[in-house]
Amino acid sequence: DIVMTQSPDSLAVSLGERATINCKSSQTILYTSNNKNSLAWYQQKPGQPPKLLIYWASTRESGVPDRFSGSGSGTDFTLTISSLQAEDVAVYYCQQSYTTPLTFGGGTKVEIK
Amino acid sequence: EVQLVESGGGLVKPGGSLRLSCEASGFTFSDYNMNWVRQAPGEGLEWVSSISISSSFIFYSDSVKGRFTVSRDNAKNSLYLQMNGLRAEDTAVYYCARSPPGYCSSHTCRNWFDRWGLGTLVTVSS
Numbered sequence: 657d658i659v660m661t662q663s664p665d666s667l668a669v670s671l672g673e674r675a676t677i678n679c680k681s682s683q684t685i686l687y688t689s690n691n692k693n694s695l696a697w698y699q700q701k702p703g704q705p706p707k708l709l710i711y712w713a714s715t716r717e718s719g720v721p722d723r724f725s726g727s728g729s730g731t732d733f734t735l736t737i738s739s740l741q742a743e744d745v746a747v748y749y750c751q752q753s754y755t756t757p758l759t760f761g762g763g764t765k766v767e768i769k
Numbered sequence: 770e771v772q773l774v775e776s777g778g779g780l781v782k783p784g785g786s787l788r789l790s791c792e793a794s795g796f797t798f799s800d801y802n803m804n805w806v807r808q809a810p811g812e813g814l815e816w817v818s819s820i821s822i823s824s825s826f827i828f829y830s831d832s833v834k835g836r837f838t839v840s841r842d843n844a845k846n847s848l849y850l851q852m853n854g855l856r857a858e859d860t861a862v863y864y865c866a867r868s869p870p871g872y873c874s875s876h877t878c879r880n881w882f883d884r885w886g887l888g889t890l891v892t893v894s895s
Contacts, residue, residue, distance in 0.1 A: 687879065696881035698814075705864055705885035706814065717883065749814055753872075753881040756828040758804075758816040 658682050658752050662761035668769040675737040677764045679750035684730050687754060694754035697726055697735045700763075701746045710735065711753070742768065771795040771884045773865045778889030785855050785893070791848040791865030791886060799823075799843040802868040802880055805850050807861035808888075817863070818850065819880050821873035828878055833859075855893045862888040 659682040693713035698706035710726035777789040805817040866882035
C-alpha cells in the first residue's frame with residue numbers, strides 16, 4: 657500500500673500570511689499515461705464533509721479560490737495557502753489517486769495565530 | 770446542483786448487518802465512478818470501496834473485504850453498501866463520494882473524490 661505522510665500535524669498562521677502543508681508518498685505516484693502526479697488535496701471544516709481543492713497535484717477544482725495552490729512531483733507535494741483567511745481554518749488531507757487501496761494522509765490542522 | 774444523500778446508518782451490535790444507501794441527483798449518475806469513504810470519530814479519512822460506472826470493476830480496502838459489498842443501480846441513481854459482520858472498528862461516518870469517469874480498470878481505480886455527501890453515522894456497539 658502507498659503510505660501518505662503529512663507534516664506538520666498542525667500549524668498556526670497569522671491572517672494574511674502563508675500556510676504550507678507537506679505530503680510525502682511512500683512511492684512515486686506519477687501516472688505515466690498523462691505524465692501527471694496522482695495527488696489530491698481536500699479541506700474539511702468541523703461538522704462538514706471534505707471538499708476537493710486540488711487534483712493532479714496542481715489542478716485547482718472549479719470554484720476554489722486562487723490563494724490555494726498545489727505543487728510537487730515524484731513523492732513530495734505541497735499545498736500552499738498564499739494569504740490565510742479566517743474561513744480557511746480546517747483540517748487538510750492529501751490523497752493518492754494512483755492505485756487502490758486509495759490512501760489519505762493523516763491530516764493537517766490549520767488554525768489562526 | 771449535485772447532491773449525494775446517504776441513509777441507513779444507525780446503532781448495530783457486533784456481528785450485525787446494515788445496508789447504506791446513497792441517492793444521487795443533479796448529475797448523470799451513470800457517467801461517474803462512485804465510492805464509499807469513512808471517518809471514525811475524531812480520526813482521519815479511510816477509503817472503503819470503489820465501483821465503476823457499469824459495476825464492471827469493484828475494489829475494497831483490506832479492512833472490509835469479504836464483509837462489505839458495494840453495488841449501484843443506475844436506473845435509480847443510487848449507490849449501496851451492504852455491511853455484514855460489523856465490528857466496533859467499523860464505527861464511523863460513512864460518506865458517499867463521486868469520482869470523475871475514465872480511471873477505473875480491472876487492475877485499479879485511480880479515483881479522487883470531487884463531490885461528497887454529508888455522511889451517515891454507523892455505530893457498532895453492544
